Amino acid sequence: MRKFTFTEDRMSREVIATLTTLSNGFVSIRGDPEFAESKHGALVSGVYSSTPVFYRELVNLPRAHALYLELEGAPMVPEGVKYTLDIGGGFLEINATLSSPAGRVHYSSRRFVHRVLKGLVGIRASIRSLDASGRLCVKAPVELDTTNPSVPPEVSVKLYRVVSAECRDFPTLDVETADGRYRLRIVSLAKLPGGIGGGFYATSKHVGQAACVDVSPGTSLLVERYAVFSLEPEDALRQAREAASKGFEPLLEEHRELWEREWRELGLSVEGDEDFANALLLNTFHLLQVYNDESEVFILPARGLHGYQYRGHVFWDADIYALPFYLLFKPEAARKMLEYRCKNLDAAVENARRHGYEGAQYPCESADDGFEATPREIPLDLAGQRKLRILTGELEHHITADVAYAVDLYYRFTQDREFLERCGLRILVLTARFWVSRAQWDPARGRYVIRNVIGPDEYHVGVDNNFYTNVMAKHNL
Amino acid sequence: MRKFTFTEDRMSREVIATLTTLSNGFVSIRGDPEFAESKHGALVSGVYSSTPVFYRELVNLPRAHALYLELEGAPMVPEGVKYTLDIGGGFLEINATLSSPAGRVHYSSRRFVHRVLKGLVGIRASIRSLDASGRLCVKAPVELDTTNPSVPPEVSVKLYRVVSAECRDFPTLDVETADGRYRLRIVSLAKLPGGIGGGFYATSKHVGQAACVDVSPGTSLLVERYAVFSLEPEDALRQAREAASKGFEPLLEEHRELWEREWRELGLSVEGDEDFANALLLNTFHLLQVYNDESEVFILPARGLHGYQYRGHVFWDADIYALPFYLLFKPEAARKMLEYRCKNLDAAVENARRHGYEGAQYPCESADDGFEATPREIPLDLAGQRKLRILTGELEHHITADVAYAVDLYYRFTQDREFLERCGLRILVLTARFWVSRAQWDPARGRYVIRNVIGPDEYHVGVDNNFYTNVMAKHNL
Structure with a gap:
């Protein structure tokens, strides 16, 4: 390696x-x-x-x-x-x-x-x-x-x-x-x-x-x-x-052997472009090492456990980008990522209620307790006179459909009925209810619309019928 | 000593x-x-x-x-x-x-x-x-x-x-x-x-x-x-x-001699109650040492240069409580305290304008630049969910009369016409103009009133015709 x-x-x-x-x-x-x-x-x-x-x-x-x-x-x-x-x-x-x-x-x-x-x-x-x-x-x-x-x-x-x-x-x-x-x-x-x-x-x-x-x-x-x-x-x-009793060398040896076995069991071999292979392997290493197999819940912050950027908050990236990796290589880790969403389902229900919606609305960013953790504004100078207003917490709603998508993907991949019955179905139903209350009937078009969102690009604010959001919401429903 | x-x-x-x-x-x-x-x-x-x-x-x-x-x-x-x-x-x-x-x-x-x-x-x-x-x-x-x-x-x-x-x-x-x-x-x-x-x-x-x-x-x-x-x-x-060339002992000796001369020239002797004498002398020492005779302006924060409490801000206490001490023992220091108010007179004019008044309104707390430095609110918990609203910056208006009082006191004590002509009179006139715009005619009483202030006790908010404020404003006018 x-x-x-x-x-x-x-x-x-x-x-x-x-x-x-x-x-x-x-x-x-x-x-x-x-x-x-x-x-x-x-x-x-x-x-x-x-x-x-x-x-x-x-x-x-x-x-x-x-x-x-x-x-x-x-x-x-x-x-x-x-x-x-x-x-x-x-x-x-x-x-x-x-x-x-x-x-x-x-x-x-x-x-x-x-x-x-x-x-x-x-x-x-x-x-x-x-x-x-x-x-x-x-x-x-x-x-x-x-x-x-x-x-x-x-x-x-x-x-x-x-x-x-x-x-x-x-x-x-x-x-x-x-x-x-x-x-x-x-x-x-x-x-x-x-x-x-x-x-x-x-x-x-x-x-x-x-x-x-x-x-x-x-x-x-x-x-x-x-x-x-x-x-x-x-x-x-x-x-x-x-x-203290084992000493460094035996401890390192034990640690190395487990890592070597991990890579063997992963069976990953990359051919072709060297830079690509390096990037893939380095990132695989970081994805593997932030997963603790002894924990019941896998909290995967946007920047891993690697620094303070994004404050250890969990975003939709976890469910959409990272979860498929684990699903492929460590399905148990993927399930534990979803356990994080299960554990915080009540908070998501409360979050929906606070915003006047039905069902469960997952917050754009969440920490350990599952409530909305996106800053509303960030001071740009020392005296706090200029502030950056952040609207993703209020408008980036697709995450709720993303979590549902991840539950569905996990089930289709693993056929894990135990998880589905214990929690997955509740997530699917409650997130769907959110979209029912979130969408509005547009009589002019004769169809439902989802107005005023921020899509996954995060550069356009207050978009009506964002493509990704609508597709995911439809999937959720 | x-x-x-x-x-x-x-x-x-x-x-x-x-x-x-x-x-x-x-x-x-x-x-x-x-x-x-x-x-x-x-x-x-x-x-x-x-x-x-x-x-x-x-x-x-x-x-x-x-x-x-x-x-x-x-x-x-x-x-x-x-x-x-x-x-x-x-x-x-x-x-x-x-x-x-x-x-x-x-x-x-x-x-x-x-x-x-x-x-x-x-x-x-x-x-x-x-x-x-x-x-x-x-x-x-x-x-x-x-x-x-x-x-x-x-x-x-x-x-x-x-x-x-x-x-x-x-x-x-x-x-x-x-x-x-x-x-x-x-x-x-x-x-x-x-x-x-x-x-x-x-x-x-x-x-x-x-x-x-x-x-x-x-x-x-x-x-x-x-x-x-x-x-x-x-x-x-x-x-x-x-x-480096003098070394510690000669430096300390030079320093001590100046302090000893300072006390001699002060001619302060306290008789009677020992605790009272101690408190008086210790405080005198601190008042003396925060004055730098080489500086053109004497900024005297509420807590001296002794810590961070009150953030090095200058309050009305400086003009009303501390200035008379210096006036008695070091009139030059009292003048330099007023130079701080002179230097920031333009800021006080701007401050009055911001609040919709005429003349010059000294801020309740000020730092180096003379603008209002009182916090509007102070977070009481880590997440900033509970905040203490502070109204002294908006309502404790008597400081403007206090500064005028200090100018008057200084002039009566020193007969320093140079200061009066260069700056003192401008302060007196501009602060008086503030009160003209601040007071309101009450037809029911047939007299002027000053409504909605915080007096010097700072415990009662939104008081009408606070005794101290009115007396000082009257003096100012």
Whole structure:
């Protein structure tokens, strides 16, 4: 299977970090190097909070996988970072030279977001002094100052608070979302020079561990760094203990084998144009890794679990574009995407009622609770004097037919009567009722019309009888 | 002159930091210890930016006076911090024990915000190992991740951006406010173990210097830390060079002498109740230190330069409560407060026009540009679903008469015809014209009335003929 290599001379770190995101569908870590400051902590699927402008959004959780080097007190900063994403084994390799006034080291790490231990992020770094001399300290903090970027870009929002932080066997934190709806335990674990444990510290922004060694040119050291995220406190500690006892290599091996089996079972082989094959395989990797087979519901945001764009909201793209992929390769994942629509069917009924319609109207964008999450307006300047009015939440109605289409497609493909009877039929009937109330009789034409919508292009506002919307509504009915 | 001692067992650090703020009326630093993480950078008088909700506010600039200790890689965190504010000498002393897994040190520092070099913040720390053993690193960063707290409290806004950052003789940064209206140079300077200069580093969040020494119980070291803020790039470098060549003790001596002379010339002696005397002297100190005699205009925000509450906005309290103090002790400062009203008279004329009145209407709250800066509403929850409507900006009209009252008081006290002719009379006439257009003839009563105002208590909204407002308006007319 292929490897993808990215360097910062050709792409911005932000873009590379998106393309090299690792996820197991539960926890997700962007590809930002652990040794450099970053605003990006972790995302956990389904963990949303109330937020300004965007209703609810995925929470940028603490950054629990940072690993900083400081030589003689000065942070070591990277030169020439090279990222190699091994999609066959599901891991990321990062190579760089780190420098400071007292010299340079070569840094090489591998990281995974584990496929069995679903809360576990693991990193092993191999560090070798090139011309670095002096005291080299390694810090493994959990950074508690991560925030969600908002609009305008000067604004950020902290969407979690620390409920408790202590260092028992490991630095252990309980955090809850700003709206109090979710609580997570985060356990940090580092095997630093001098062994596991010890060197604990806690400041207002960080909780972590540190250790130092004297280095001179040629000295090398190995560091392991783990972070565990779990919605269940005991489960977090269990995973941390298991990671500590297994160690990095066996964990990576287990993870790789599962990825290799995944690709074998997928049986995907692409021939012909190399660029096309690369794009297809890279995207397949990202689609595969955001699915968590242990979850009952598969929430697939428009930008995956790869960043904050679109705020972790689910759009019609999920049902129309992404679902067929899963239907073909992982029908169970397609069903779980529809379970998301089932779970939020009551919210869709309420949504229809709020807008004066019958049946169930799925919101244009939704988060964890299934209500309309499209911003009504977005401030364009700091003082909020100019605002961009957004009408898709009010007018882009085709999503309701798209969900029905996806249910129908799923059933025709799988013949899954259990799902149909438990939920699918209800979706089909309630969405059809929405269209009955949404369409109007036009006596001049002697037919029904659907006026004032935004179609899937999203560039034309207030269209009457948009082709796509009407075709899908008709299919729904 | 008195010293005030504060400890964190009796007051929160936030409150102590306000009470121990040091300022010279140009730059201002809250009392947060330099060795502990803090959200508070520096405020510079007059440096405001556009901001959400509050129109414009004082910018929380980079924190250029931090001084962190790390022992064997772990941040040293304080226990039992004691703050001693010497108002006679205008400096703050901080004593604490700092601890980390590898031992403790005693930390003692003095700081000033210099009375001659108006951009200069200076700190000298004396550090002695109690039982600390190992490599002790001292870091003197300029922290570039300071933001302004906003509402709701989860929201923060970064109101400056770094235009350039380099390490020449010293780490030197140019920053500009988010709205591009002001540009500042910040120079950081540290005399660390191993001498001045060297150990420079720059990450995305920090630019600074670091140096390390081996310590064992009994080892002691001295560190000096300076930060210079200036609106003029060359002036910043000049002040930094002067600070570097003079050194801490002579600078502090010069600063103390000026403060001692200030108190002597003030000739204030308080007898009787000790608590009353303390409160009076402490407040006198804060009123004295926020006045910059080199500035042409004295902007006195409701909370001084001591924090973000009320966003650095100027209210009627300045003219009615604070101005008489300055009139008595520093008539020049009182005049410069009125220069702020002069400078913004055109904005007050525009403000009256916007509201459909004649003459000049001073806004209830104003920032640097003199326009209405009172928020119309404040979000009470994260999603902005509940909002607090604020009507003072629309209805608390007495400020216009208060400004006129202050002009009159100033003239009667000083007989300053130059000011009266240049500006004072224009204020008196234009504010009077406002009241002419604001008052209405009530035929039933056969007299003029002023309906629908908020009086100075701010608890009663939409009052007709508020006593204070009417008396002041009458005086104005």
